[in-house]
Every structure is written in structure tokens, then in C-alpha cells.
Amino acid sequence: MWEEARTRLQQMHAQTEERIRTTGQYGLGDAMRDELGELSMYDNHPADIASELFERGKDVALRDGQKLRLQAIERAQQAINGGTYGTCEACGQAIGEERMTANPLATLCIDCKREDEAVHPERSRPVEEEVLWPGYGRTDMDDKDYVAFDGEDSWQAVERYNERPEYAHDYNQIPLDDNEGVVDEIDFVSNEQYRQQLP
Structure with a gap:
């Protein structure tokens, strides 16, 4: 056969x-x-x-x-x-000629294979994703009565370091540092104003 x-x-x-x-x-x-x-x-x-x-x-x-x-x-x-x-290793039923023709190495019938894949999903993605999923969703407590610093708050705090004030995009302005070492909006002057302040 x-x-x-x-x-x-x-x-x-x-x-x-x-x-x-x-x-x-x-x-x-x-x-x-x-x-x-x-x-x-x-x-x-x-x-x-x-x-x-x-x-x-x-x-x-x-x-x-x-x-x-x-x-x-x-x-x-x-x-x-x-x-x-051609006999299913799980249930002992015939696998079927069509399946065996399509995949001659099959050891499970279609139903048992589906059940096996549900219990043991394919590992085509890194196992770390199971721990990380759903990202900040597992520590996002915004819709709960919870006021602690959560995962989303951590991201927002770090994200602020990458923010650039709008006035900093004007390349005709240069920052002037004040005595405290803090650069703020008031410290930005035009190149012309800066040249006038030079001795």
C-alpha cells in the first residue's frame, strides 16, 4: 500500500x-x-x-x-x-492518504496535530516575547485605582530626555548658559544679539 x-x-x-x-x-x-x-x-x-x-x-x-x-x-x-x-501516534486512527502524500513524515492525524499545536505552539518567535508581552500593558495601571509609578510612567520619564523644545530647532538661535548651568528658553538669543554682547 x-x-x-x-x-x-x-x-x-x-x-x-x-x-x-x-x-x-x-x-x-x-x-x-x-x-x-x-x-x-x-x-x-x-x-x-x-x-x-x-x-x-x-x-x-x-x-x-x-x-x-x-x-x-x-x-x-x-x-x-x-x-x-500512516497510523496516528496519539489516537491510533488512520492518518489518511492525502495527508501522508502531502507530508510523508506526518505522525499525527489532522485533529491530533491541531490539538498538539494548541498545547505546544510553534516556537518561531523568541521565548522572551512571552515574558515581555504585552509590553507596558501588564504594568499599565491607568484605568485602576493605583497611583504608584508603573511601567508606562517609567517609559514616559525616559522619553522626556529625548524631547527637544521647539525653539531649539531654530538654528539662528544659540543657547547661552546662565550661571546655574541650566539652559532655558530665556537664555536663547539670536546670533545678532549674541554678537552685540561680545566685548
């Missing part, structure tokens, strides 16, 4: 192995210092080799992704040999 799937899995297995072999495991067979031309990396700050470190991390992810795919293909081949291919 699954002879076409068996052939397709064999092709997928061969392609994946070939990809790992021809890429030299995505360059991980070579020492990182060979890429840099350095005898030692111990004297370098991590920021000095940040691009190379990023590329090495990407190569590890690519290689591991291909190895995981290879394992999934081998599990599917074992399932065909064992007579369990």
Missing part, C-alpha cells in the same frame, strides 16, 4: 544525506580559527568575531535541522517496515 511512500522516503533520505555530505556538515568540519586566519581566538573579544560567531551558529542550526530530518525519515521508514506507517 505504501510502496510509493517508501520510494519517496528513500529519495528524501538520499537527498538529505547528500546535502549533509556535500556541504561538509555546513562547514563545521573546519576549525573556526581557519575561517578567521587566527592562530588563537583566546585574545579576541567576542564582539571582534561576532559575524563569524553568528555564521557558525547558523551552520550548527542548519546541520542539526538536516540531522533531525534524517531521523524523521528513518522513523517513517521503520514505520513502513513495521506496518504502523
Whole structure:
């Protein structure tokens, strides 16, 4: 029944192995210092080799992704040999030929897959976003009877440091510092007025 799937899995297995072999495991067979031309990396700050470190991390992810795919293909081949291919691992029902044709590595039927995705959502976004979400919303107490300095107030306080008074945008004016070291609107005079005050 699954002879076409068996052939397709064999092709997928061969392609994946070939990809790992021809890429030299995505360059991980070579020492990182060979890429840099350095005898030692111990004297370098991590920021000095940040691009190379990023590329090495990407190569590890690519290689591991291909190895995981290879394992999934081998599990599917074992399932065909064992007579369990096309059977849902969760509920034991038949997965369905359409789904198996679309995804020969499927191990769950559509209903069980939806349930699994609801319980274990895809991690395409950084896990830190769960902690940070919804931003200042979790500490925004404006609509509650709460008068403490909250997250939104913190942002507003920091944001004030980036505000520029309107008169500062006039490049014909220059600030004159008063004796207290505070520059205010009164201290701004035109270039002509400033030249007249010079001795």
C-alpha cells in the first residue's frame, strides 16, 4: 500500500544525506580559527568575531535541522517496515492518504496535530516575547485605582530626555548658559544679539 511512500522516503533520505555530505556538515568540519586566519581566538573579544560567531551558529542550526530530518525519515521508514506507517501516534486512527502524500513524515492525524499545536505552539518567535508581552500593558495601571509609578510612567520619564523644545530647532538661535548651568528658553538669543554682547 505504501510502496510509493517508501520510494519517496528513500529519495528524501538520499537527498538529505547528500546535502549533509556535500556541504561538509555546513562547514563545521573546519576549525573556526581557519575561517578567521587566527592562530588563537583566546585574545579576541567576542564582539571582534561576532559575524563569524553568528555564521557558525547558523551552520550548527542548519546541520542539526538536516540531522533531525534524517531521523524523521528513518522513523517513517521503520514505520513502513513495521506496518504502523500512516497510523496516528496519539489516537491510533488512520492518518489518511492525502495527508501522508502531502507530508510523508506526518505522525499525527489532522485533529491530533491541531490539538498538539494548541498545547505546544510553534516556537518561531523568541521565548522572551512571552515574558515581555504585552509590553507596558501588564504594568499599565491607568484605568485602576493605583497611583504608584508603573511601567508606562517609567517609559514616559525616559522619553522626556529625548524631547527637544521647539525653539531649539531654530538654528539662528544659540543657547547661552546662565550661571546655574541650566539652559532655558530665556537664555536663547539670536546670533545678532549674541554678537552685540561680545566685548
